[in-house]
Amino acid sequence: MPNMEITQYTRDNLAEKLRAHGINPTHQRIEIAFALFSRHEHLSADQVMAIVNERHSETSKATVYNTLNLFLDKKLIREVIVDPNKVFYDPNTEPHYHMYDLESGRLTDIDAADVRVTGLPTLPSGMVTEGMDIIIRVRPSDAAH
Amino acid sequence: MPNMEITQYTRDNLAEKLRAHGINPTHQRIEIAFALFSRHEHLSADQVMAIVNERHSETSKATVYNTLNLFLDKKLIREVIVDPNKVFYDPNTEPHYHMYDLESGRLTDIDAADVRVTGLPTLPSGMVTEGMDIIIRVRPSDAAH
């Protein structure tokens, strides 16, 4: 039974989670992890930075980017590329896909458990799949235009 | 039998294609269309610009972007968002998906005819699908690291 759901994220259990992924849990890293995991939203780097620096300015832009890339590297989070302007960071690393509301920019998870994809070609030899993204782009139907 | 395959793109039949999509076919627009359609590749804006200006500098950056966005708007081409750094423009507007080689940055089409996706949730009411992207990220298996 892997990936026991943590019902409530705290700085403490996040520090533990970081260590479990081979990441030295510093103040800034814990705050950034908390921003991502305590909400269940997909955040962009500048949103993370805004959240982390809400009270007092604590974390620099460089550290936010360093940390997000470190988290990616250690597979603590995933990146979602749906918008040409910015990358979203996704604390959910379980297999799942995304629905992207073009109007609001909101990104929603779609559980992969029920989804079946058939008829894909076999990979060229010497290639391995790193992952498959499915993005459903939606829009309000009665969009005034 | 819609979308009769054009075996050979020429400036002339591209001008016609532009008109058919409600686009005034100017020199620059024809050259940009030619760059995209005569190759069957996915090009980024700067690649388009390099191709168009190969012989003599003919087209400015602003025009390349204006034109690509105009083509998008008129559904002459599609954009493919797989790389956080740049958008690719795809002259193939038939339903199809993509395979993205993370190592080389090469993007390949996957025909959608054989692909079936089942188990997707129903859309929230008041929402319509604008499109579904499937991106398979691959990497050479014997990557030296």
Place this chain on the structure above:
DNA sequence: ATTCGAATTAGACAGAGTCCAATTCGTATC
């Protein structure tokens, strides 16, 4: 208290893409 590597920082920088006011182009009219 001192040390030392790791982490953080400010700010310069890079690259993609947008914006804008000025110019040029192409077509229509005379």
Place this chain on the structure above:
DNA sequence: GATACGAATTGGACTCTGTCTAATTCGAAT
């Protein structure tokens, strides 16, 4: 051919996301 006029194009400044670097600060171990 000359003129007029709207559409298209242009250079260049600008914005925004993200990276880089050299200097500083942190924190754990001694």
